[in-house]
Amino acid sequence: MNQVSTYKSIEWKEDRLVLLDQRVLPREISYIEYKHHEDVAKAIKDMVVRGAPAIGATAAYGLVLATREKATKELSELRNYLSKAAELLQAARPTAVNLFWAIDRVIKKAHEDSIKTVEDLKKVVLNEAHQIAEEDIEMNKKIGLNALPLCSEKVTFIHHCNTGALATVDYGTALGIIRTAHEHGRDVFVYVDETRPRLQGARLTSWELKQLGIKHKVIVDGASGYFMATGKVDLVTVGADRIARNGDTANKIGTYNLAIVAKAHDVPFYVAAPTSTIDLSIANGKEIKIEERSAEEITTILGQQITPDDVNVANPAFDVTPAKYITGIITEMGIARPPYEKSLTEMVERAENERKK
Amino acid sequence: MNQVSTYKSIEWKEDRLVLLDQRVLPREISYIEYKHHEDVAKAIKDMVVRGAPAIGATAAYGLVLATREKATKELSELRNYLSKAAELLQAARPTAVNLFWAIDRVIKKAHEDSIKTVEDLKKVVLNEAHQIAEEDIEMNKKIGLNALPLCSEKVTFIHHCNTGALATVDYGTALGIIRTAHEHGRDVFVYVDETRPRLQGARLTSWELKQLGIKHKVIVDGASGYFMATGKVDLVTVGADRIARNGDTANKIGTYNLAIVAKAHDVPFYVAAPTSTIDLSIANGKEIKIEERSAEEITTILGQQITPDDVNVANPAFDVTPAKYITGIITEMGIARPPYEKSLTEMVERAENERKK
Numbered sequence: 145m146n147q148v149s150t151y152k153s154i155e156w157k158e159d160r161l162v163l164l165d166q167r168v169l170p171r172e173i174s175y176i177e178y179k180h181h182e183d184v185a186k187a188i189k190d191m192v193v194r195g196a197p198a199i200g201a202t203a204a205y206g207l208v209l210a211t212r213e214k215a216t217k218e219l220s221e222l223r224n225y226l227s228k229a230a231e232l233l234q235a236a237r238p239t240a241v242n243l244f245w246a247i248d249r250v251i252k253k254a255h256e257d258s259i260k261t262v263e264d265l266k267k268v269v270l271n272e273a274h275q276i277a278e279e280d281i282e283m284n285k286k287i288g289l290n291a292l293p294l295c296s297e298k299v300t301f302i303h304h305c306n307t308g309a310l311a312t313v314d315y316g317t318a319l320g321i322i323r324t325a326h327e328h329g330r331d332v333f334v335y336v337d338e339t340r341p342r343l344q345g346a347r348l349t350s351w352e353l354k355q356l357g358i359k360h361k362v363i364v365d366g367a368s369g370y371f372m373a374t375g376k377v378d379l380v381t382v383g384a385d386r387i388a389r390n391g392d393t394a395n396k397i398g399t400y401n402l403a404i405v406a407k408a409h410d411v412p413f414y415v416a417a418p419t420s421t422i423d424l425s426i427a428n429g430k431e432i433k434i435e436e437r438s439a440e441e442i443t444t445i446l447g448q449q450i451t452p453d454d455v456n457v458a459n460p461a462f463d464v465t466p467a468k469y470i471t472g473i474i475t476e477m478g479i480a481r482p483p484y485e486k487s488l489t490e491m492v493e494r495a496e497n498e499r500k501k
Numbered sequence: 502m503n504q505v506s507t508y509k510s511i512e513w514k515e516d517r518l519v520l521l522d523q524r525v526l527p528r529e530i531s532y533i534e535y536k537h538h539e540d541v542a543k544a545i546k547d548m549v550v551r552g553a554p555a556i557g558a559t560a561a562y563g564l565v566l567a568t569r570e571k572a573t574k575e576l577s578e579l580r581n582y583l584s585k586a587a588e589l590l591q592a593a594r595p596t597a598v599n600l601f602w603a604i605d606r607v608i609k610k611a612h613e614d615s616i617k618t619v620e621d622l623k624k625v626v627l628n629e630a631h632q633i634a635e636e637d638i639e640m641n642k643k644i645g646l647n648a649l650p651l652c653s654e655k656v657t658f659i660h661h662c663n664t665g666a667l668a669t670v671d672y673g674t675a676l677g678i679i680r681t682a683h684e685h686g687r688d689v690f691v692y693v694d695e696t697r698p699r700l701q702g703a704r705l706t707s708w709e710l711k712q713l714g715i716k717h718k719v720i721v722d723g724a725s726g727y728f729m730a731t732g733k734v735d736l737v738t739v740g741a742d743r744i745a746r747n748g749d750t751a752n753k754i755g756t757y758n759l760a761i762v763a764k765a766h767d768v769p770f771y772v773a774a775p776t777s778t779i780d781l782s783i784a785n786g787k788e789i790k791i792e793e794r795s796a797e798e799i800t801t802i803l804g805q806q807i808t809p810d811d812v813n814v815a816n817p818a819f820d821v822t823p824a825k826y827i828t829g830i831i832t833e834m835g836i837a838r839p840p841y842e843k844s845l846t847e848m849v850e851r852a853e854n855e856r857k858k
């Protein structure tokens with residue numbers, strides 16, 4: 145894989161998948177090796193790997209492992225096995241559409257008529273997984289370049305969750321925009337939402353920004369309005385887990401509050417995601433299933449309990465930001481503007497045509 | 502003191518002040534005794550005790566300790582000593598006006614002509630501190646009753662930070678409203694903002710609500726919009742650290758975001774505070790000094806570091822919610838409505854007249 149960061153969220157090594165364990169960053173740099181797709185599904189569920197594009201690519205490699213687990217010479221038997229593996233991987237997390245998109249793409253390839261043997265199938269699946277990973281990096285770099293005209297010489301962002309190299313195969317989406325601006329000589333500063341409950345901002349985004357040499361300060365999620373009120377924030381950039389046809393966007397919990405607060409301050413609010421995050425099959429955000437995660441994510445931090453015993457908790461992992469709060473959606477194909485139904489549909493068609501070339 | 506909860510945030514015992522250590526709740530119920538005003542100032546600074554009304558009463562008792570520390574028969578010498586103690590206590594935290602209000606009130610009393618001896622002075626100061634504490638509880642109960650007409654038979658709140666018995670001498674302000682509704686048979690449910698960085702919601706409010714038998718769920722601060730979008734939230738209630746003449750309100754960081762999000766959902770947003778929190782001397786929120794607290798409040802939780810080493814942090818402890826986001830300000834005198842300059846000024850005058858009676 146063509147990677148550009150010093151750390152690799154996802155790496156295929158000969159016969160196994162290697163994931164950087166994002167649960168223990170930044171205090172521990174630990175890589176875990178996977179040789180079975182069931183373990184990969186669990187890694188996605190447990191958030192060893194997270195970020196919509198990253199879990200898409202991870203699932204694709206999970207399918208590569210599935211093709212190698214099964215000792216058979218029967219193509220149809222291996223295809224059946226692969227389909228079951230796909231079902232398991234799809235069930236790992238419900239909200240990010242990239243997971244389904246990547247699996248569909250691999251499964252479709254695995255059923256092409258040109259495949260005659262199990263060896264063919266193994267090769268095709270590995271090749272498609274590599275393709276997905278490679279494309280992800282290229283798309284992210286394009287997203288960054290497409291957003292560059294939005295960044296003035298001195299530009300201050302608020303960024304939510306983590307959308308960097310860790311959330312993707314490499315480079316990042318919303319954080320890729322920040323990175324591109326920095327690489328193009330802009331004077332960049334980032335207010336980093338810590339992003340409770342799992343603290344992806346405090347733990348992961350600050351860690352990435354530090355290595356990139358980009359100035360930043362970590363803030364609590366509730367402080368974004370305070371800093372916008374100072375007039376010093378130029379742009380809010382976030383990633384996406386699923387974008388509906390009308391532009392409604394599911395992303396990490398707290399994104400919706402941030403979007404409302406940005407609008408109240410006339411701060412442009414941009415979503416950055418590859419076109420694979422756009423789900424034209426759903427009309428709007430009401431159709432997006434929101435994952436409810438365990439209470440422990442809120443009641444304990446680093447294994448220590450912070451709340452009283454047996455406290456009740458509600459822990460939706462994502463929220464949906466209605467399209468009306470979104471200034472633009474930046475993909476590898478350009479910046480989609482309202483009305484999104486038209487611009488997103490056109491953008492996805494263009495992306496598909498380009499891929500077919 | 503006339504207290505109604507099973508735990509006491511602040512208690513005067515014969516010759517010493519006893520504070521419930523709110524830094525270690527709920528995992529530890531620990532009371533600390535104070536015999537010197539300098540230690541009381543440090544307790545306020547370190548947030549052993551917090552909440553605007555609670556730190557006001559605590560400072561008053563700090564002055565009681567000051568009158569007892571100094572071995573002198575000279576009234577003027579003791580008054581000088583008291584004034585220095587007042588300065589130290591005032592410097593403990595800059596934002597909550599109740600601290601200044603309570604100290605001013607005690608110091609004014611300490612200079613009354615009727616005081617002839619140091620023994621008189623000691624008595625008067627102790628009496629005034631008791632008075633402030635007693636009044637606080639009574640005012641909170643009135644706030645609760647004044648807000649009762651806003652609560653329907655089944656009522657769901659979002660609550661930020663902690664404004665309960667722990668944040669006051671007893672009973673609470675915004676949480677007192679919730680408590681009153683519950684005591685009057687309303688079917689009450691509370692979404693409890695965990696309130697980063699110090700987690701007063703997750704640690705303290707949930708602990709109080711549990712003991713009161715009030716249904717609740719802890720949520721991350723970024724999730725308030727998610728729950729408002731479900732249509733299930735009727736009211737947002739928060740406390741205040743300082744209210745300017747025009748109604749702009751300083752309160753715990755995250756309050757401003759919550760107010761903006763409430764307005765976007767047409768959810769009424771009420772501030773609850775005794776009239777002692779209203780600072781008519783300042784025209785608007787721009788004049789309120791916002792305390793910046795240590796980076797460690799964000800970078801570590803229960804002593805464990807969550808961020809990379811040497812990360813930069815911005816940690817304003819409060820924000821200012823402009824009056825336009827506030828549906829009403831509920832005090833012991835009633836509910837002030839916009840325009841606040843008129844309603845708050847009138848309310849403070851009425852409160853002062855009542856006190857003089």
